[in-house]
Amino acid sequence: MLAEFDLIRRYLMPSQTPLPADGVALGGGDDAALLVPKAGHQLAVSVDTSVVDVHFPHDAPAFAVGHRSLAVALSDLAAMGADPRWCFMALTLDQRTFANDHAIHAWLEAFAKGFHTLCQRQATTLAGGDVTSGALTIGVTVMGEAPTGHALTRAGATPGDMIAVTGALGGGAGGLALWQRGERDLQHPLLRRYLLPEPRLAAGVALRGLASAAIDISDGLLADLGHLRKASGVGATLDMTSLPLAEALESSLGRDAACNAALSGGDDYELLVTLPAENVASAQRALGKLGLPLTVIGQCSDTLGVKGIAPNLGTGWQHFNEGAP
Amino acid sequence: MLAEFDLIRRYLMPSQTPLPADGVALGGGDDAALLVPKAGHQLAVSVDTSVVDVHFPHDAPAFAVGHRSLAVALSDLAAMGADPRWCFMALTLDQRTFANDHAIHAWLEAFAKGFHTLCQRQATTLAGGDVTSGALTIGVTVMGEAPTGHALTRAGATPGDMIAVTGALGGGAGGLALWQRGERDLQHPLLRRYLLPEPRLAAGVALRGLASAAIDISDGLLADLGHLRKASGVGATLDMTSLPLAEALESSLGRDAACNAALSGGDDYELLVTLPAENVASAQRALGKLGLPLTVIGQCSDTLGVKGIAPNLGTGWQHFNEGAP
Numbered sequence: 001m002l003a004e005f006d007l008i009r010r011y012l013m014p015s016q017t018p019l020p021a022d023g024v025a026l027g028g029g030d031d032a033a034l035l036v037p038k039a040g041h042q043l044a045v046s047v048d049t050s051v052v053d054v055h056f057p058h059d060a061p062a063f064a065v066g067h068r069s070l071a072v073a074l075s076d077l078a079a080m081g082a083d084p085r086w087c088f089m090a091l092t093l094d095q096r097t098f099a100n101d102h103a104i105h106a107w108l109e110a111f112a113k114g115f116h117t118l119c120q121r122q123a124t125t126l127a128g129g130d131v132t133s134g135a136l137t138i139g140v141t142v143m144g145e146a147p148t149g150h151a152l153t154r155a156g157a158t159p160g161d162m163i164a165v166t167g168a169l170g171g172g173a174g175g176l177a178l179w180q181r182g183e184r185d186l187q188h189p190l191l192r193r194y195l196l197p198e199p200r201l202a203a204g205v206a207l208r209g210l211a212s213a214a215i216d217i218s219d220g221l222l223a224d225l226g227h228l229r230k231a232s233g234v235g236a237t238l239d240m241t242s243l244p245l246a247e248a249l250e251s252s253l254g255r256d257a258a259c260n261a262a263l264s265g266g267d268d269y270e271l272l273v274t275l276p277a278e279n280v281a282s283a284q285r286a287l288g289k290l291g292l293p294l295t296v297i298g299q300c301s302d303t304l305g306v307k308g309i310a311p312n313l314g315t316g317w318q319h320f321n322e323g324a325p
Numbered sequence: 326m327l328a329e330f331d332l333i334r335r336y337l338m339p340s341q342t343p344l345p346a347d348g349v350a351l352g353g354g355d356d357a358a359l360l361v362p363k364a365g366h367q368l369a370v371s372v373d374t375s376v377v378d379v380h381f382p383h384d385a386p387a388f389a390v391g392h393r394s395l396a397v398a399l400s401d402l403a404a405m406g407a408d409p410r411w412c413f414m415a416l417t418l419d420q421r422t423f424a425n426d427h428a429i430h431a432w433l434e435a436f437a438k439g440f441h442t443l444c445q446r447q448a449t450t451l452a453g454g455d456v457t458s459g460a461l462t463i464g465v466t467v468m469g470e471a472p473t474g475h476a477l478t479r480a481g482a483t484p485g486d487m488i489a490v491t492g493a494l495g496g497g498a499g500g501l502a503l504w505q506r507g508e509r510d511l512q513h514p515l516l517r518r519y520l521l522p523e524p525r526l527a528a529g530v531a532l533r534g535l536a537s538a539a540i541d542i543s544d545g546l547l548a549d550l551g552h553l554r555k556a557s558g559v560g561a562t563l564d565m566t567s568l569p570l571a572e573a574l575e576s577s578l579g580r581d582a583a584c585n586a587a588l589s590g591g592d593d594y595e596l597l598v599t600l601p602a603e604n605v606a607s608a609q610r611a612l613g614k615l616g617l618p619l620t621v622i623g624q625c626s627d628t629l630g631v632k633g634i635a636p637n638l639g640t641g642w643q644h645f646n647e648g649a650p
Contacts, residue, residue, distance in 0.1 A: 025367055026476075026478060029479075029556070030405070030478050030479050030480070030556070031371060031401040031402075031404035031405050031478075031479070031539075031540060031541060032369040032370055032371035032401050032402060032404075032405045032407065032467075032469075033369070033370050033371070034367045034368065034369055034405070034471075034476055034478075035367060035368040035369075035370060036367055036368075036473075037362040037368055039364060042350055042359045042360060042361055043359065043360040043361075043362055043368075044357040044358070044359055044360075045357055045358050045360060045411070045413060045452065045453060045466075045468070046356060046357035046358070046413075046453060047413045047414075047415045047453060047454065047455050047464070047466055048415075048455055049415045049417060049455050049457045049464065051417060051457050051458065051459040052459075054457060054458050054459055055457070076356040076357050077356075077357060079356035079357075080355070080356050080357045080359070082357065086370070088370060088371075088372045088466060089372075090372045090373075090374045090415075090464045092374060092376060092462060127370065128370060128371060128372060129372065130372050130373055130374050132374045132376050132379060132380070133376065133379050134376040134377075134379055134460055134462060135459055135460045135462075137417060137459060137460075137462055139372070139374065139415045139464035141370075141372055141413060141466040142357075143370070144357070146359075148361075151351075151359055153351060153355050153356075154354075154355050154356070155355070214356075215356060216356060231354070231355070
């Protein structure tokens with residue numbers, strides 16, 4: 001059995017030479033981290049827990065588990081249009097599920113690499129952590145900043161605003177379906193979408209001042225559109241023919257299952273935004289510079305519920321055409 | 326089975342009418358909370374995970390589980406001398422371990438009451454949360470503030486500084502021992518110390534400017550003194566006869582077990598501080614106003630290790646008299 005302190009020092013805090021710019025006055029190793037927030041900014045904070053066999057398969061590659069547990073948390077900052085700054089990791093790990101100490105080290109090394117690689121790419125400093133014993137669970141707290149009053153929320157959509165999504169949809173659910181059928185090639189585009197989602201942080205920041213509301217797609221397009229509609233008090237009409245489907249989704253699952261994955265599958269971690277029609281072109285240009293498409297899929301209305309979904313796409317129509325917007 | 330959103334709304338966010346002063350621009354229900362840090366302050370942030378049957382017994386009262394999971398996290402802010410501001414809760418709960426929905430509701434209501442009561446008493450706003458399915462685990466992120474440059478750390482002790490502790494020691498380990506023997510009277514002072522510890526937040530703030538270093542006693546006096554000594558690069562001499570023992574500890578466990586509990590037991594969540602001799606009286610006066618004793622138990626030295634511990638108190642002497650300070 002490895003001691004908690006060793007695990008933290010060795011795997012979770014390997015790059016604790018704080019950069020002058022990273023806003024960490026005191027990093028891991030004291031009772032708390034000391035951070036230096038930027039003046040004129042609000043802090044965006046979110047916590048996300050990833051549990052083995054609930055949020056990821058127990059046999060998922062450790063690198064992907066590390067990447068994914070941070071990615072899903074950062075995705076919430078992307079939806080706020082916040083610049084990521086710091087994160088904290090609470091790792092719960094059952095050492096008895098490993099064959100030996102070597103297996104623990106190998107798993108932790110790959111896990112930490114997945115986590116740290118994404119930290120580095122998204123300019124997020126791991127500023128503290130905690131290791132406990134129990135079923136594999138990764139709790140991640142992410143902290144970002146947005147200039148005061150400029151964060152995106154779910155509540156700003158008004159009737160007439162266009163509804164758009166970044167990237168492509170259905171890849172999360174499609175990748176899970178393939179994984180469950182035994183596909184293990186991590187180069188498969190759908191498996192990558194499921195196991196190694198990319199939080200749309202740069203897109204969220206680029207959409208500040210252009211989008212009227214935003215949410216990330218974790219529960220599925222219709223469910224998350226429901227959250228946004230409820231917070232904003234609007235209805236929506238969707239154009240089913242315009243949904244951008246993930247690469248290889250239709251050929252892997254067939255047309256109906258592909259549409260269902262895009263509508264209700266979840267785990268896509270794309271951004272769903274609303275924006276005035278006159279901002280669409282600017283937003284598409286801004287995201288184009290990031291190599292990311294922004295596709296208009298519908299429009300906000302003052303009529304209750306969601307319209308435009310074919311009745312044979314059952315789950316969407318049944319569950320989300322509720323009485324109140 | 327209850328839906329995640331219902332659980333969060335009903336039990337974890339009951340008091341989401343942010344006070345004007347609480348620094349919450351946007352509370353739970355969006356992708357992230359938006360917080361407003363105070364100018365001229367640094368943020369102290371810590372995460373703590375409490376796992377069933379690791380950090381608390383599975384049959385501990387739900388109120389105590391709620392209180393305790395927050396208390397142990399806030400204790401880290403106390404050790405930094407930070408004013409608590411916000412917290413976030415990641416609750417993992419296995420609904421299948423309850424007999425029925427009524428039992429889940431009853432447990433959650435008491436759990437939330439324990440958590441919220443301490444939030445209120447310590448002026449800490451629960452600003453967001455996450456509920457997932459799995460073995461009972463409570464991850465708490467706490468955020469506090471201290472004027473820039475005035476937070477207490479583990480690293481400021483110098484040879485000659487006095488070593489002191491708040492309150493009394495050994496109650497955490499003593500309470501656990503009684504619980505394991507079947508004691509269930511929550512009015513028993515030792516059980517209260519174990520299940521309902523009080524984070525010393527006001528004491529931490531009062532010690533800013535007086536203490537040279539601080540840590541909270543979670544792993545045990547000797548272990549935590551070891552962390553402080555290592556961070557500060559000092560040795561220590563302890564006066565065993567001066568250790569303030571928790572009420573009813575010696576009568577419940579006997580003298581030797583009581584001393585061992587105070588030295589190595591952990592879970593006391595008192596503050597261990599160092600301070601120049603000339604500050605001791607001021608610090609005792611400041612803590613006296615809070616109804617809390619501050620007891621000098623030793624002095625920092627430039628000699629390696631810890632001296633003054635009787636050899637028959639084995640764990641302390643054996644484990645912590647290491648070669649380097």
